[in-house]
Amino acid sequence: MNISLNPWIWIAAILTIAIFSFLYKDNPLYKFAEHLLVGVTVGYYINIYWHNAAYPYIIKPLFLEKQFLTLIPFMFAILYFSILIPKYSYFIRYPIGFLLGALNGMAISPEFKEAILVQVKDTILPPFSFSLEFFNSLIIFIGTLCVLIYFFFSLEHKGVLKGFSRIGIIFLMIGFGASFGYTVMARISLLIGRIIFLLKDWLGIIR
């Protein structure tokens, strides 16, 4: 065992244990750690947003480099502060409207191509052959079609539609099962990361 003498490592270890103490029951140490996390995170965000975005894109070009066209985005950005004055808080809709309109307008065409067209193209069956590749393509074709039919709620699922919908559910259950299998690894990995920190960096039990 080679316990760390670095005070920062000790702070990190104590805070880790404070969060883990919630597993036993809710307690003041956990609540303190929780509120500390929120405060530090928001303080961190303020700096990152200022140094990486607000200052280089608006403040510096407008006030130091005298690029006066930047006045337009500056006026929109300033309207975010209207949230602080309840009587004029509706002005916040101006920058939100600008961003929503611009971002959605830019994204529609490329998204349609990549999200829909490319996926549909790959679902179309290749020419018939006695091969594993064709068999897999057939399963993917049937599965995709049945899942889409399952999610089509405008028509009542009866008769033939009910049959296809049932097959869709089977595919969905296999898909969700695969996701769950992976999710177990995800959650365990997060815990392993913290335990490695405690055993290696703090207590020096593992190398």
Added chain:
Amino acid sequence: MKFLEYLAKIDRRIIYLILAIFIIIPLIKPLNLPIGSSHPVKSLFDFIEKQPEGAVIVLSMDYDASVYPECHPMSRAIARHAFLKNLRLIGLTLNPAGTGLALEVMTEIPKEYNKKYGKDYVFLGFRPDITATILGFGEDIRKIFPYDYFGNKTDTLPIFKDVKNYDQIALVVSISGSALPVSWIYLARGRYGQDIAAGVTAVMAADYYPYLRTGQFVGLLGGMKGAAEYEKLIERRELATSGIDAVSISHILIILFVIIGNIGYIVLLKRRK
């Protein structure tokens, strides 16, 4: 029967303790189980491996500390691989809470390979809007990103003398704990035809197989296992490799929990009938 009833009502804190023990033991006494190589990971490795010297990779580290053990080893492994091949790296993040993690990768890893800032690699830092950032790389990078993380003007950095936009970028790798890699596909690939790869948490990995099959992702790293496989391919043992034994043992434990829970459930159900 009484034993089954006891098992059915066992205190959850005992379950927590059993899980903790089964994770700690393989960490203290590693089993060194062999790590294989799946085709999504190998595809990404081979793609980077075949790049000529000086090719540019954009590494977008779009994650935060909540997925640190899964995503951070991926970023480190990709950065190492790029520098081993003498490729040039542009780093950035679209997640504000991950800026410090991205900074660590772009500060520590290049030192080990004696890489020069501004010539071999650059860190652009955080950008607040996903769509504008991804589309901005398709225009003139120096105009859309006038400064890097350290306040240097991008048009003074040597790397940007011949790198203007996606036309000069070989690959974008998005490491993320959310659906951001799909945004890279929709926008960067949809508008500019850029090759994209992803490193994602295991929670998201199963959802991205449709994009792998169509070639919209050239490769995919999924969770700690994907990171461990990549570390093995670049012959560097780090966090992911250290943890994979514990992942294996705890998977067996979770399966046992589900089986025991279901046996108890079926027996008690029959008893009630």
Added chain:
Amino acid sequence: MLQKKIPMFICFLMGFLLFFQFYIPTSWSQNFYSTILRWILGISSFAIVLAVASLVRHHTRKIKERKDIPYSITLLVSLVATALIGFIGGIKSGTLFDKIFNYIQIPLQSSMFAILAFYMASAAYRAFRARNIEATLLLLAAFIVMIGVIPIGDLIHPYVPSFAQWILDVPNLAAKRGIAIGVGLGIIATSIKIILGIERNWLGR
């Protein structure tokens, strides 16, 4: 007019212009597009004001109402302290700001999500029941993938990892593709509705 019609008009105008810009490859169109991209990056950086204002307002109200005072003070003090440390000392590697990130934020945030593993283990024991065929199918697929992705799977039988990979590459892919196409159609439909003013939830009350 000022409250709803003008913001909706701005949304429509920007959506209309940027949608058609995609199909107009002239230099003035490209310059307009580049300018708007830079403006978006600048404007969206101020969105943090909303988060900070809302948080500070909530916790100052809690302090006035004398509810959980020590915790709210902890939050506000740590917020102000971290912000000031960053502004005064800088944000580069090795600064106090960077140390706060590495030794306070990372451990707290990682630990918060690490405890989910315990809840998942508890849920696996108490809640994951094979009550019907669908649930059994889900659990079987999960078991096969869980065994297949770990090295132990290969030790059990060489076909186990291959079968797990086949489940991911074929039936899982089919299900996720169906969902992805549905989600993609939904995103595009919502984008069009927002631009045309049919979807107005973003305006608030």
